[in-house]
Amino acid sequence: MDLDYMRWVLWLITPVIIVLLLPLIIMILLYGSALFLTIHKHRHRLYEVLESRDVWEGARCALASFWDAWGWLWHGYELEGLEKIPDRGSAMLVYYHGAIPVDFYYMAAKIILHKRRNMKVIGDRFLFKVPGWKLLMEVFNVIPGSQDSCVELLNQGELMGVSPGGVREAMFSDENYTILWGRRSGFAKVALRANAPVYPVFTMNVRETFRYLHIGFFKSLLKKFYDMYKLPLLPPYGNFPVYIKTFIGDPVPYNSDTSAEVLASEVSVIDVSIS
Structure with missing residues (x-):
């Protein structure tokens, strides 16, 4: 190792360290302080759930506080329409x-x-095969379904979250927020059978936070492989610090004569227009 050369490199990058890295440490400390205070704001909820009999309730609330604080800090996250979700009783979001559903x-x-509600989330089956995620899926009620x-579950009064496009939509949708549900109307069949209200949900700028690397004509081949x-x-x-805002729409009206295909189509149209 050439020590003289290393000294020269250190001398060369010293201004960069002083100008960029040292202020960055201060920024990390400041943002860390803001993150801690935002989490601490929910301390009364944490105390309540830690006294409950559900061993995982406190963990869920603590992690929810962390993600809520991080969403505010990194994306300025806002949620419009939370009051529309019922405090009890069945509903489907x-x-x-x-690309990465941080908004969800x-x-x-x-x-x-x-709302003090634990949502049942329908997840893609590959999630349950990711090493180290099994407990996370269990605690946050992610199920294949x-x-x-x-x-x-809906008949039992549960709150349910589902993305008909799933991972396919995550990977192959684009900056125009193209809905890739195909003929998937299973969620509509479930809602009709359970007579549960269906709330369309859409997040502005979520495609600007993460994206997938598409390489020209390989995109069509990758689509076939995934299918x-x-x-x-x-x-x-990505993980770009762009502002995102989620909108929860009004329940989509339907009756006993509505077909699953029609309900699915109406939800898909509303889903990208409520923003």
Whole structure:
């Protein structure tokens, strides 16, 4: 190792360290302080749930406080329409799936903190195969969910979150927020069978936070691969600190004569227009 060369490199980058890295440390400390205070703001809820008999309730509330604070800090996250969600009784939230659904994490956190409700979330099956995520899926009620089990949960008065587009929409939608639900109307069949209200959910700018790397004509090949094997191979990139805001729309009106296809179509149209 050439020590003289290393000294020269250190001398060369010293101004960069002074100008960029040292102020960055102060910014990290300031933002860390703001994050702590935002979490501490929910301390009374944490005390309440820690005294409950549910061993995971306190953990959920603590993590919800963290995600709520992080959403505010990094994305200036706002949620409009939270008051529309009933405090009890069944309801289904149908949302557009961003590349990485951080908006859904933030919304779920606010529902836990302000509505005191634990949502049942229908997740893609590959999530349950990710090493180290099993407990996370269990505590936050992420389930694969057949139609029959979803109907049963709604009949029990549960709150449910579902993204019909799922991972396919996450990877292959675009900056125009194209809905990629195809013929998926299972959620509508479930809602009709359980006679549950359906709330469309959409987040402004969620596609500007994360995106997937698409390489020209390989995109169509990757689509075919995903449709065959249901494995997400595209690498995401981003986590840009852009402002995002979630809108919860009014329940979509329907009656006993409404078909699942019609209900699914109406939800998809409203989903990207409520913003």
